[in-house]
Amino acid sequence: MIGNVKRWLHEFTTDLTGFADYGNAPHRYRRLRRNMIILGMLGSMLPLLLMAVVNYHQYQRALKNEVVQPMRALVNKTKHSFELFLTERLSAVSFIASAYTFQELADEQTLNRIFRVMKKEFGGFVDLGLIDSSGIQVSYAGPYQLKDKDYSEQSWFQEVKVRGSYISDVFLGYRKFPHLIIAVAHTTGTGESWILRATIDTDKFNNLIASMGLEPTTDAFLLNQDWILQTPSKFYGKVLDVCALSYPPVSYEPNVVETWDSDGKEVLMAYTFFVTPKFVLAVVKPRGEVLKPWFTLKSELFFIFVAGVVLICLALFKVTDVMVKRMEESDQKREAAYHGMEYSNKLASIGRLAAGVAHEINNPLAIINEKGGLMRDLIEYSPNFPDREKFLSLTDSIVQSVERCRTITHRLLGFARRMDVEVEVLELNEVLREVMGFLEKEALHRNIDVRLQLAVDLPRIASDRGQLQQVFLNILNNAFQAVDDGGFVSITSWDRDPDTVGVSIQDNGKGMSEETLKHIFEPFFTTKKGSGTGLGLSITYGIVKKLGGDIEVHSKEGQGTTFTVFLPKKAKSDTGA
Numbered sequence: 001m002i003g004n005v006k007r008w009l010h011e012f013t014t015d016l017t018g019f020a021d022y023g024n025a026p027h028r029y030r031r032l033r034r035n036m037i038i039l040g041m042l043g044s045m046l047p048l049l050l051m052a053v054v055n056y057h058q059y060q061r062a063l064k065n066e067v068v069q070p071m072r073a074l075v076n077k078t079k080h081s082f083e084l085f086l087t088e089r090l091s092a093v094s095f096i097a098s099a100y101t102f103q104e105l106a107d108e109q110t111l112n113r114i115f116r117v118m119k120k121e122f123g124g125f126v127d128l129g130l131i132d133s134s135g136i137q138v139s140y141a142g143p144y145q146l147k148d149k150d151y152s153e154q155s156w157f158q159e160v161k162v163r164g165s166y167i168s169d170v171f172l173g174y175r176k177f178p179h180l181i182i183a184v185a186h187t188t189g190t191g192e193s194w195i196l197r198a199t200i201d202t203d204k205f206n207n208l209i210a211s212m213g214l215e216p217t218t219d220a221f222l223l224n225q226d227w228i229l230q231t232p233s234k235f236y237g238k239v240l241d242v243c244a245l246s247y248p249p250v251s252y253e254p255n256v257v258e259t260w261d262s263d264g265k266e267v268l269m270a271y272t273f274f275v276t277p278k279f280v281l282a283v284v285k286p287r288g289e290v291l292k293p294w295f296t297l298k299s300e301l302f303f304i305f306v307a308g309v310v311l312i313c314l315a316l317f318k319v320t321d322v323m324v325k326r327m328e329e330s331d332q333k334r335e336a337a338y339h340g341m342e343y344s345n346k347l348a349s350i351g352r353l354a355a356g357v358a359h360e361i362n363n364p365l366a367i368i369n370e371k372g373g374l375m376r377d378l379i380e381y382s383p384n385f386p387d388r389e390k391f392l393s394l395t396d397s398i399v400q401s402v403e404r405c406r407t408i409t410h411r412l413l414g415f416a417r418r419m420d421v422e423v424e425v426l427e428l429n430e431v432l433r434e435v436m437g438f439l440e441k442e443a444l445h446r447n448i449d450v451r452l453q454l455a456v457d458l459p460r461i462a463s464d465r466g467q468l469q470q471v472f473l474n475i476l477n478n479a480f481q482a483v484d485d486g487g488f489v490s491i492t493s494w495d496r497d498p499d500t501v502g503v504s505i506q507d508n509g510k511g512m513s514e515e516t517l518k519h520i521f522e523p524f525f526t527t528k529k530g531s532g533t534g535l536g537l538s539i540t541y542g543i544v545k546k547l548g549g550d551i552e553v554h555s556k557e558g559q560g561t562t563f564t565v566f567l568p569k570k571a572k573s574d575t576g577a
Contacts, residue, residue, distance in 0.1 A: 033324045040316045045309060052305050071270035071283055072254035074212060079254075079272050079281050081208050082222070085124075086167060086277065089200060090182050092122055094165065097186040097196040105130045105196065108139045115141035118198075126179055126199040131157070133193045142199070151197075160185050160195055167277040170202055170222075170230040170239060178202045178230075178239045202239075205231050218285045225278045236261070236284070245269060245284065258287065358409035365402050365409070372398040407466070422464050423571040428501060429454040431465060432491055435472045442480060449488035458493055461501060462571040467543045474536040475505050475563045482509025482561060499569055500549075506562040512555040520553060547571075 096105075096114055104110050115128040127142020135152025151157045160166040160183040168181045179199050187193040209220050209231055221243075222230040229241050236244050244262035248255070248271055256270045261284075271282040376395040379385050432454065443450050479489045489507045496502040512520065521541040544551045548568045555561035 029324055029328050032327070033320055036320045036324070037316055040320065041313070044312050044316070048305070048308060048312075052301065056301070067285075068256045068268070068270070071256055071268065071285065075270045075272050075281055075283050076254045078208060078212055078220070078283075079274065081211075082205070082279070082281065083274065085204060085208065086182075089122060089124065089198070090165060090167065090184070092118055093182050093196055093198050094184045097184045097194075102130070102132075102188075102192060102194050105194070106139050108141065111139045112141040124200050124204045126201050128199075129197045131183075131195040131197055133195075137197075138194075156181065156183060157195070161193075169224045169228070169277070170205075172240065202231065212283070214283070215285075215289075217289050218283065220281070220283045223280045223282060225273070225280060227280075230279065243282075245282070361405065361409050365405050369399060369402040369406075372402065422466070423462050424465060425460050425462050426465050426468075427458075428461055428463075428468075428503065428567070429458055429493055431468050432472060432493065432503065435469050435476060436491065438473065439476055439480060443489075446480075446485045448480065448483060448486070451488060451490040453490060453492040455494045458495055458501060459569060461567055461569045463547055463567060467547065468567075471540050471543050471565065472503070472505070474540045475565075478536065479505055479507040479509065479561070479563075482511075483507050484509070496566060500566050501569060502564060502566050504562055504564045506560065508560040511557045511559050511561055512553075513557055517553060517555060521551075 096118070100110070100114070105114075111128060111130060115125065118128065119125045127140065127144065127146070129140040129142070129146060130138045131151055132138050135150055135154075135157050137146055137149045137151065140147045140149075156166050156168055164185050166181070166183045170178045170180050172178060179201055181197055181199050183195055183197040185193060185195050205222055209222070212220055214220055219234040219236065221233040221236070223243055224230055227243050227247050229237050229239055229243055232239050233241075233243070245267075246259050248257050248259070248269065250273055251271070252273050252275060254270060254272045256268055259267060259269055261267055266287040267284050268287050269282055269284050271280055273280050372395050376392065376399070379388055379391050379395065382388075385391065432452070436450065436452070439450075442448070476489070476491075483489060487508050489505065492504045492506070494502050521537050541551060544565060544567075548571070550566045552564045552566075553561065554564075
């Protein structure tokens with residue numbers, strides 16, 4: 001893995017610094033664009049993603065605390081209300097047991113009067129009974145006939161004798177409604193003991209639950225430590241049903257846990273255990289309802305995050321594309337400049353070679369010209385010279401050939417920038433016809449259709465006739481060599497704009513590939529293996545540029561080639577170039 005990362009970083013740095021060594025292949029720019037985008041995305045999105053994750057957890061924790069703390073506070077407050085309710089009733093029963101003697105409480109009139117006062121002042125009392133030390137209910141105040149009932153075998157009776165007080169769980173009994181009992185044992189100084197027992201209606205428990213002001217989706221209920229409901233629940237059962245929720249860890253302080261109900265829904269349960277009696281108060285709220293604001297915010301955060309990522313990607317793609325294109329254009333310009341310098345150096349070398357050849361040829365040509373002139377003079381001054389006319393014709397041919405060679409060497413010197421351009425005002429169409437005249441016999445012999453489409457009103461231009469002849473002759477020679485017998489070559493001239501005229505030479509030959517077109521004007525580049533020197537078009541290019549013009553070529557393999565030459569109407573020196 002580390003090796004792959006190192007290799008990728010090496011490729012990226014190579015892409016940024018190694019274009020001079022590897023060229024301008026398109027795949028290198030694609031790879032550079034890809035690497036720049038990856039780096040940009042890593043540099044911009046990793047901090048954004050990290051911030052989003054941190055904010056997500058921080059806000060979720062903060063929101064949970066905002067929800068959990070009120071649930072804890074509500075459970076704690078309600079627990080104290082329950083404890084206060086039970087403590088008040090236990091204290092009231094304990095006070096009655098201490099304030100009255102056994103004989104007084106055994107009197108049912110007295111017990112009924114006390115019961116009525118307790119029921120009025122405290123509320124929730126269902127009945128009140130006095131039980132002697134043997135477990136027999138001596139007197140009873142309430143709606144049932146419970147006098148003389150024996151409680152000696154009841155577990156609560158034994159517990160209250162040992163502990164002095166007792167608060168039971170909620171149960172139905174033969175009364176058939178939920179209630180609990182509070183019992184207090186009292187022992188006098190003489191060792192006499194009895195138990196005062198009161199029954200409490202659990203409607204007060206329901207009122208305490210209702211006073212919590214719960215939402216419709218929130219449930220609260222009281223349980224004993226066997227996880228049996230002591231009050232009815234909205235969603236988890238009736239009184240004395242076993243609660244379907246999982247038993248939580250014991251905690252006498254308000255605590256909140258995440259759990260699942262019997263329907264598989266995730267809920268938050270706030271609960272606390274009572275010390276006395278052994279009750280558990282629980283408040284249950286659906287987790288989705290609790291975190292609804294968080295889910296809304298999470299959706300908004302996710303939308304903002306996605307929108308930010310999209311904007312970053314669009315900006316990154318756009319900026320990277322612009323940067324890579326500029327780098328590509330810069331590299332292309334650099335490569336073009338490099339090839340231009342290379343091309344200029346080649347032309348300079350050819351020019352020096354041409355100048356040397358021209359000077360070397362001019363010397364023997366001068367001697368031949370002098371000897372030919374001397375022969376002509378000797379023949380002319382000898383009236384009786386045999387075959388006088390024949391030899392005079394031969395000497396004229398020698399002098400004309402020497403003159404022709406001298407013109408060629410002068411052009412070589414002109415290519416080598418050793419001679420000035422001989423500018424004259426000329427008819428471009430006339431120059432084209434003259435050049436075409438050199439190739440008429442070949443066109444006739446090979447049945448090549450030469451189409452002259454010359455503008456009638458083409459303006460005269462100032463240029464070098466001889467060099468223009470060389471330019472068009474080189475292009476036409478290439479066109480004739482490219483077409484098969486029976487092909488066609490079209491020559492068109494037109495007035496391009498106020499400063500320029502154009503000439504195009506089109507053929508239906510075999511054409512050229514894109515790779516060939518890139519090197520078509522380079523010296524010594526040729527596709528005519530074994531027969532071409534590769535100098536014709538490079539010389540043509542140099543002449544056109546020297547005359548202040550431009551040359552273009554368009555070609556497709558199998559569809560032919562079109563050379564277009566643009567020439568200034570005024571000479572280069574006249575235009576201030």
